[in-house]
Amino acid sequence: MTTAAVPMRERENYLNQEYGIKSWLLTTDHKRIALLYLLSITFFFFIGGFFALLIRLELLTPAGDLVQADTYNKLFTMHGQVMVFFFLIPAVPAVLGNFLIPIMIGAKDLAFPRVNLLSWYIFILGSALMLYTILNGGVDTGWTFYTPLSTEFLTTNVVAAAMAIFVVGFSSILTGLNFIVTIHRLRAPGMTWSRLPLFVWANYATSIIFVLGTPVLAISLALVGLERMFHLGIFDPRLGGDPLLFQHLFWFYSHPAVYVMILPGMGVVSEIVACFSHKRLFGYRFMALALIAIAVLGFLVWAHHMFVAGISLYAALIFSFFSYMVAIPSAIKVFNWTATLYKGSISYTTPMLYAFGFIGLFTMGGMTGLFVAALGVDVHVTDTYFIIAHFHYIMVGGMVMAYLGGMHFWWPKISGRMYPEGWGKLAALLIFIGFNLTFFPQFILGYMGMPRRYWQYSPEFQVLNVLSTAGASILAVGYLLPMVYFLWSMRYGKIADDNPWGAAGLEWMTTSPPTTSNFDEIPTVTWEAYNYDQLTEVPVERQ
Amino acid sequence: MFEHFPFWPARASTSAGQVDALFIFLLLLCGLVCLAIFALIIVFALRYRRRAGHQAEHIEGSNALELTWTVVPGCIFLCIFVWGAYIYFQERTPPEGAADVYTVAKQWMWKFQHEEGQREINELHVPVGRDVRMIMTSQDAIHSFFVPAFRIKQDVLPGRYTTAWFHATKPGTYHLFCAEYCGTMHSGMIGDIVVMEPAQYQAWLSGGGSTLPLAATGEKLFSELGCSTCHRSDMQGRGPNLVGLFGKPVLLEDGRTMIADENYLRECIQNPTLRIPKGYKPIMPTFQGLVSDEQLNALVAYIKSLKQSQPKQAAGSSVAAASQQPPATQVH
Structure with missing residues (x-):
């Protein structure tokens, strides 16, 4: 955040009101805290991405030749932990949600501004523990910490990593609480629940998961730490414990956490699609209901990660059934976004390209979810690259696309500057191509039977692995580009209008x-959400 | 037909065809729906692109459409659920009379022992056309028995048995992978499943020299460990009579009834005071740590082999018949 470049006569805003490091580190302004989060998670995104590149390079050849087996195990473990807990989970809620929710509902700040700052400091404390874990030799439990491997058989920094994630969870809990109270209590006059933008609904649904689910993750990781240190016999069968208990506890949070990693993205995409179709979202009520339905049903599907783990036949049937139920609201969302385009006035800006990408990739990720929810098929594909591809289509193809789309969409609001549109489109295209080239071959690899977390593999899997690695390098360029031009635009970008896209919503007013x-x-709100019929379109050439 | 496609895994068991059928159905269904959605998006995006003289039309939504795209996918999902569950049910229900292979997984190898006594490491020979049931346990972390050509996978847990079964249909050598991350050499915990014609398999079985059948090894252990002093077949022992016990319901002291499956036997040896059959005293010492997983397997195989010489139509036979359903992998 270089402030030297701000022109002298610029209007007063949250960026130039105060200067100096202290004004940032002690701020209670939700917008500044959002930027603190932005810096932190961007840092972790590139660390996690670096691990991913090393993984892909190792997998270029069937032999384990680039790094040692233990190093490889650490790389995929830390890639997962960093990306899930330090990037994907906070990405949209803590950055865009923090910045936008108060503005979207017409409030001056979140309900508890100091708690908001506290949650960032807790995040930093967790980050410090994670960095300690990485620098002190890493950890190789897999991001899932399965027992008894993690509790009995590994000698790496398991406790430190578990503590890092334990701590960072409290940051999520506080953010979730803050959002829930804010959305209940601080809506501007006239901003009824049925007028809330879907982005707010999505973050509300996410916050419910934060508050209800994260404590269970904290408990399970604390138990891993205690079991390691004191051999309590909770998970160790030799002491009468049950290793499956850990999987139940872990997935009770971590499956809903998958929805934490997609619901806010759905919120972002809803805003973008409405704006660049210049049209009210099709089926607003159903879209909001679907978000809540996903959050609630998401708590009833956790054991679908355990169909081959040794759970009973009847448990498997129930969890498969609920997995199909949670697919229904996801399908509803895709249909409604598509229907929103119908008879719209569609402009292909960078955010809209990301939204198109999101819908396509999320659809494929969701559809392959139907494969893995089918018990008979899951037995074959679980723990193979099919699963890797499936969840990357949701988390990266879905969430990261939505996050980047949202960053471009609201960048004029956040920075007061426009990003370069041409470069934006190029990056979006590169990311889309790179993503598909990286992860589509992995579906095929998985069905062929290549297990996940393999440092060396059978030669017949090589062709597809080479394709995947090639895609990853394109993806890397795609991710670096926005980083560069966002920084560039803070100084050289065109000054942004208050509402450059002609978008509805209080943040643009x-x-x-x-x-x-x-x-x-x-403001006093007297209109419905997405009142595009009352707004003028911005012609394509002015975007 | 699909097995001649490049990138399609070999299909060498009875369940492989079933899994492939559902998979191909899903590919076609999801492929078509995906194409339809993408086509709509592209058509709308081009047709309604922003341009001078074109205005967005304001549409609220449509309850009829919402209902349609809730109910129709819901019904299709239910069908897929039932189909998938049907395959799974079969995969989890081992047929009567399958040949048992006792498996002990450890970091980072697979140890197999056939009923006939042959031991193998990282290689498993099985005949074509016979049901084979894997009775598996782990000595350390969780592993997973994965044979892509059979489309089966089952996690292997420490401290209990899990089971999987298959019926190989095509001779050949197929990959065995560990599919659950288990530490440093997880990717090295691989092996070969060698499927042979029955005649060749018989030759292979007898080729390894004379080995004691697993149940016989168990019988020897049974007397060496002193089990036979209490568990007598004449109903005079201090412990329950084990003849004909396997697969039957057992009434416990606390009123519960359990099926005497492999896991039950295993646990009674490892932790005898946990489940006391009704009418007996908790006097049996634990054998945890005293017998290895391989020895446990032998003991279990021996107890399973103790069949009543004349299966009589006893009063409890209806219970026994009803009790054959739950697979041995159940979690208690």
């Missing part, structure tokens, strides 16, 4: 960037 208190006067 305030200045770009907003002032510290968001609005000069708390």
